[in-house]
Amino acid sequence: MRISDQIIDPAGAQSGDQLKAVVIDGNLNVVHQSSVQFDSELPDFRTQGGVHIHTDRLTVTSPVLMWVQALDLLLDKMKRAAFDFAGVRALSGSGQQHGSVFWRTGASETLKHLDPDHNLEQLLHDSFSVSDSPVWMDSSSSKQCLDLEAAAGGAERLAEITGSRGYERFTGNQIAKLRQTRPDEFMDTERISLVSSFAASLFLGGYAAIDYSDGSGMNLLDIRTRNWSQICLEATAPHLDQLLGAALPSTSVLGSISSYFVHRFGFSESCRVVSFTGDNPASLAGMRLQPGDIAVSLGTSDTVFLWVQNPRPALEGHVFCSPVDQEAFMALLCFKNGSLTREHISNECAGGSWEVFSAMLRETPLGNDGNIGFYFDTMEITPPAVGIHRFDSEDSEVSSFSPQVEVRALVEGQFLSRRLHAERLGYSILPGTRVLATGGASSNKEILQVLSDVFNAPVYTIDLSDSACLGSAYRALHGLLAESGVSFLDVVKNAPEPQRTTTPHPSAKQVYDGMLQRFARLEERVLQKPRP
Ligand SMILES: Nc1ncnc2c1ncn2[C@@H]1O[C@H](COP(=O)(O)OP(=O)(O)O)[C@@H](O)[C@H]1O
Numbered sequence: 001m002r003i004s005d006q007i008i009d010p011a012g013a014q015s016g017d018q019l020k021a022v023v024i025d026g027n028l029n030v031v032h033q034s035s036v037q038f039d040s041e042l043p044d045f046r047t048q049g050g051v052h053i054h055t056d057r058l059t060v061t062s063p064v065l066m067w068v069q070a071l072d073l074l075l076d077k078m079k080r081a082a083f084d085f086a087g088v089r090a091l092s093g094s095g096q097q098h099g100s101v102f103w104r105t106g107a108s109e110t111l112k113h114l115d116p117d118h119n120l121e122q123l124l125h126d127s128f129s130v131s132d133s134p135v136w137m138d139s140s141s142s143k144q145c146l147d148l149e150a151a152a153g154g155a156e157r158l159a160e161i162t163g164s165r166g167y168e169r170f171t172g173n174q175i176a177k178l179r180q181t182r183p184d185e186f187m188d189t190e191r192i193s194l195v196s197s198f199a200a201s202l203f204l205g206g207y208a209a210i211d212y213s214d215g216s217g218m219n220l221l222d223i224r225t226r227n228w229s230q231i232c233l234e235a236t237a238p239h240l241d242q243l244l245g246a247a248l249p250s251t252s253v254l255g256s257i258s259s260y261f262v263h264r265f266g267f268s269e270s271c272r273v274v275s276f277t278g279d280n281p282a283s284l285a286g287m288r289l290q291p292g293d294i295a296v297s298l299g300t301s302d303t304v305f306l307w308v309q310n311p312r313p314a315l316e317g318h319v320f321c322s323p324v325d326q327e328a329f330m331a332l333l334c335f336k337n338g339s340l341t342r343e344h345i346s347n348e349c350a351g352g353s354w355e356v357f358s359a360m361l362r363e364t365p366l367g368n369d370g371n372i373g374f375y376f377d378t379m380e381i382t383p384p385a386v387g388i389h390r391f392d393s394e395d396s397e398v399s400s401f402s403p404q405v406e407v408r409a410l411v412e413g414q415f416l417s418r419r420l421h422a423e424r425l426g427y428s429i430l431p432g433t434r435v436l437a438t439g440g441a442s443s444n445k446e447i448l449q450v451l452s453d454v455f456n457a458p459v460y461t462i463d464l465s466d467s468a469c470l471g472s473a474y475r476a477l478h479g480l481l482a483e484s485g486v487s488f489l490d491v492v493k494n495a496p497e498p499q500r501t502t503t504p505h506p507s508a509k510q511v512y513d514g515m516l517q518r519f520a521r522l523e524e525r526v527l528q529k530p531r532p
Pocket residue numbers: 298299300301339340342343354438439440441442443444447
């Protein structure tokens with residue numbers, strides 16, 4: 001998860017395995033960083049990667065008090081490093097998406113009267129009705145997803161309303177599961193927060209609103225009206241709107257920091273708390289994505305997120321409200337067969353050498369003489385298919401390609417798929433479109449060249465490791481100015497620019513526009529095949 005706090009003088013974020021703070025100055029320079037690793041620095045909680053995987057292998061939770069203690073520890077570390085809390089003008093943050101925190105009846109009074117002589121963990125020890133918060137890796141609520149889709153009039157209709165079909169990790173389904181399986185704990189709950197709004201509540205000394213962007217990852221928010229969907233609320237739990245509170249724009253200033261932090265750490269009373277949001281929305285802010293841009297993370301799995309003006313929610317992928325622009329949306333797609341599949345083909349065709357793999361890409365033509373391949377070592381999320389499927393230029397299925405053709409078919413196929421599914425969610429390539437690439441494989445220039453060609457757009461590289469933290473700092477700064485109408489991109493216009501790495505080949509558009517249509521038809525054929 002990412003619990004991020006901070007801003008213009010600091011920003012911070014929590015990801016699944018750590019809590020991190022990043023502080024920026026008024027010129028957007030990073031001036032301080034601190035972090036707490038959950039597993040190694042809070043070993044009493046016995047987490048792995050910040051979570052507990054339960055014996056059913058489906059339920060995945062994190063101890064909420066571990067997150068609270070991590071904040072105590074982080075702020076103590078900053079104090080020991082003589083960090084100047086008084087200079088912080090605003091803070092914001094991010095948390096892993098979808099995770100939920102259940103506050104026990106009476107917790108709001110506790111939050112309001114925190115005694116600065118004690119740490120938060122001592123003060124909030126009894127404030128949670130559920131000690132183990134469901135997190136994004138949980139997939140134990142399939143039944144509740146089906147129930148919600150049925151109540152909404154089908155999976156497509158649910159996606160139209162909330163931006164996503166029913167997903168197990170989405171908070172509404174987790175809430176429904178808790179209500180059904182642990183009614184006593186549910187009854188003892190006075191407020192439900194997302195991980196992001198939970199962290200904001202600690203700083204505020206009162207319940208923080210869920211922001212529109214992270215709220216879009218719950219299967220509860222109508223992403224167009226930006227109100228809770230009545231149908232979804234009713235299908236999930238009675239009086240749920242009261243437990244959630246009203247959602248607010250992601251740019252909202254929620255109030256001033258609680259007096260607890262003023263007295264215990266020396267924050268200024270005027271330090272503003274700006275809505276916290278999800279880690280992916282915060283990353284979009286940290287990368288300063290602009291309309292038409294698309295970010296492609298080439299890590300263990302590949303993730304694509306993009307700025308969309310006119311979204312078309314679908315059965316795959318997610319549409320969230322934009323965290324930085326009230327008129328816009330962001331779309332997010334996950335592809336499980338990313339770098340590990342590239343490694344597998346590199347091992348088979350290039351002796352495991354990225355240099356040989358890259359040379360094969362250099363030596364083969366754009367469009368691969370019409371050969372197209374689909375490579376799903378494990379069941380893919382987008383689209384739901386498995387296995388390796390190869391087609392020649394006549395659309396006839398073939399059992400093998402030469403090593404060179406195989407390597408190009410893999411990389412072209414992966415990027416055609418990223419483009420196809422992004423376009424299905426409402427993405428379109430515009431004249432100024434930039435592809436922002438990050439993750440392990442973005443160090444490979446030949447892979448980036450194919451990315452550039454398939455999207456017919458220049459590729460820029462960016463180090464994403466801190467993008468959610470940095471995005472939280474930028475958002476904090478923007479929060480101070482948003483009400484006067486200043487746009488987010490204006491606020492961050494002087495931040496360091498990503499580096500342009502590749503430019504599309506002049507024939508790229510002609511080759512890949514046509515190939516994309518063939519690819520879509522062939523993908524349909526793959527999806528219709530019986531699964532092994
Ligand atoms: N030169 C390269 N060419 C292609 N892929 C690479 C190269 N260097 C590293 N990778 C891939 O990057 C992946 C790791 O990406 P990274 O973003 O660090 O992962 P994570 O998602 O775990 O953060 C590895 O699986 C590896 O296959």
